[in-house]
Amino acid sequence: MRHYYNVLGVDQGADKETIRQAYRKLALQYHPDHNPSPGANATFIEIKDAYDILTGSNNCSSDPDIFEFKQAFQEWQREEMEAKLRQEEKRRRIREAARLQYESFLRNNAHFRSSWYFYPAMLLAYSVLYINRLVSIMLLLAPLAGFFWFSQAWLFLIPVTMVCWLFSFRLLSLATLYRDEISPYFSGRPQPAFRM
Structure with missing residues (x-):
């Protein structure tokens, strides 16, 4: 349970009002409508699940095992997204290197064609x-x-x-x-x- 308090940034054993205020502050900060950064949606879901578990407002999420599963799934999604981004960056760099090599070939070939x-x-x-x-x-x-x-x-x-x-x-x-x-x-x- 300590992890859920850390997610919301409150002390362990904090009352529901403190948890609610911390949740509202973090929800405004990380809500996908207000924060366009790539990790904001996953952070918002984590904050929402921590709030639901600590306040007991959602029976479906009140099980710590479900929260851990969601957290592991979100981590896996995040890793997959980062792997895709790395792969796309690698492809972009390869295309850029090939383009530069081809342009260099064209310049050298033009110079070669104009030589004696x-x-x-x-x-x-x-x-x-x-x-x-x-x-x-x-x-x-x-x-x-x-x-x-x-x-x-x-x-x-x-x-x-x-x-x-x-x-x-x-x-x-x-x-x-x-x-x-x-x-x-x-x-x-x-x-x-x-x-x-």
């Missing part, structure tokens, strides 16, 4: 890409040519063909990754680094 070495770099990058594709195609076709020239050694050519084809497919997949990596720098419009 943009076209030589683009020529070099796409040359590497097309040489990679050409080597991949040659590795795909080379074993087939070997079958025509060395038809007696077909048992030897089958594993060589498999290795060449695996290597060729790996080179093609690397060429695709390389193209995706360089295209934001050399294409007409860069890809966004994040989604809104």
Whole structure:
């Protein structure tokens, strides 16, 4: 019972009039209509329950176990709300960091496009890409040519063909990754680094 007196800020064993005056003062201070702060509603409910228990005006709330349950539930609600707020703040910070990173990329890309070495770099990058594709195609076709020239050694050519084809497919997949990596720098419009 001592906790209920502490909620209202009165001494233990205070009379009903003192409890009523303390309740009215705190109710005016924490009522949701007068106090827009996020914790005011939970504090007002706690004050109301303490007043009801100490004055015995509400039979439903006069059981200390029910009050403790309500208090635990309100604490859980408060923790859930704080967790949601923290999560939303974390998401906001991540979005802000991604936006700043994207703006930095746009500035750097604009500077890169206006520099003297943009076209030589683009020529070099796409040359590497097309040489990679050409080597991949040659590795795909080379074993087939070997079958025509060395038809007696077909048992030897089958594993060589498999290795060449695996290597060729790996080179093609690397060429695709390389193209995706360089295209934001050399294409007409860069890809966004994040989604809104």
